[in-house]
Amino acid sequence: MDHHRKTIIAALRRAGLGLADDRFELRPLDGGVSSDVWEVTVGDQRYCIKSALAQLKTTAEWSAPIGRSKAEWNWLRWVGTRFPDFVPRCHFFDPAGPALVMEYLPPDRYPNWKRELFAGRISNGFSKMLGARLAEIHAASACDENIAKAFSNNADFGALRIEPYFRYTAMREPGVAARLNALADEQALARIALVHGDVSPKNILCGPAGPVFIDAECANYGDPAFDLAFCLHHLFIKALVIPGAKPALLDAATSLSRAYFAKVDWEDAAAIANRAAALVPALMLARVSGKSPVEYVDRDLGQTVRGAALALLAAPLADIHPIGQFLAGYSHEPG
Structure with missing residues (x-):
């Protein structure tokens, strides 16, 4: 044994x-x-x-x-x-x-959302429900000192997210290091709501009653914008690398974010949109230059993702929706 x-x-x-x-x-x-x-x-x-x-x-x-x-x-x-x-x-x-x-949860009744996306089964209705559910969790936990104390997992979040996604990427991408380290500092200090920390399509199941969240190892009381940005950056990367899927995936990202913002009541929606928009390109860059590279992106496609991320970091956008508009027209020029 x-x-x-x-x-x-x-x-x-x-x-x-x-x-x-x-x-x-x-x-x-x-x-x-x-x-x-x-x-x-x-x-x-x-x-x-x-x-x-x-x-x-x-x-x-x-x-x-x-x-x-x-x-x-x-x-x-x-x-x-x-x-x-x-x-x-x-x-x-x-x-x-x-x-x-x-x-x-058997996969025949709870298929994995990542697999559904790669199979071309991209549902705006599911994306809307996911955005709404994520916002409901954040709203229920926001500005609560008892929850903040119970989920003060700064060391874990630092080891699993801040160091590998921001600090390590900053060392490998010196041209944007100051920006990445500033975002890392902001995330380390944020205390707003209960954060899942890994809202990735691979950690969402498509259940009979809607999205089911799994794999919450990175849970921490921090910035809810991180959860939103983490989910959206996966959709944006897939939009850049899955042939023919860009329009549907960008629509799904828009549906998800709009449903999320419709339920934001703990702070100004524009503020969280601004923070999420700043995090998205940093996370995209981390998935090709950080410690946790996306397994389905080869070297050439990685350069496409990197180019888009660097362009967005160089000219930051204040909201999520313009990022989708930018990516809709983005094409990478080799070299």
Whole structure:
């Protein structure tokens, strides 16, 4: 029995979800770069169990505190208590792992949004619902000192987002280093609302009742504009690199952001739009020059993304919607 299986079975036993070793069936799932994730069958029940990695699966050295599992557990439980349809049901947190035992959501009923986008199934209705749900989470947590104290995960957020996406990219892109470091400083100090930290299409499931958020390892009380920008920058990158999909993806980004801003009531919508617009090109650049490069972008397409990001950093826009308009007409000239 290998180490992973022993660890998972021990966590399941502590959760009271099985008595005999031969009752467990384990199947590895795609956990991205930061975790090991398994589908576990115990009798006639299925669960998802997730364990954070201290060293992430990236080419560049990238380590992060495994205590982030507790932050994810707390985020899922906090959101699930208020918005049950927004997240998987939580069963057990095992600090010894650390490991999370959650509801297993079968892909035939909960397809992954990233896969849907690449398959050309791009729904503005789904994008609108996602934007609205994200804003509802931010609105419910904004300007709340108790939540701020409960989710003061600055070290985790710094290791998982600020250092690899901003500081590391600044070292590799000296022409915009001052701008990236200034954004990093702003994000490190922001204390506005509860942030998921990884609102990526791969971490959104298309459930029967709407979008379901997973993978909240980067949860922190910070800037809600980060969540919005993080989701939008993925749509913008895909618009640049997926043949024929640009109009639909840019429309989806517009639908998502408009639905989000329609529910912003904790601060001036123009202020959060301005911060998100500043973050988007920095995040786009990070996905080709940072520690977590986008796996579906080759060198040539990476230069397209880099060129667009640098152009937007050189002439910052004050709102999200003009970014989509800029990208709609953007084409990269080789060399």
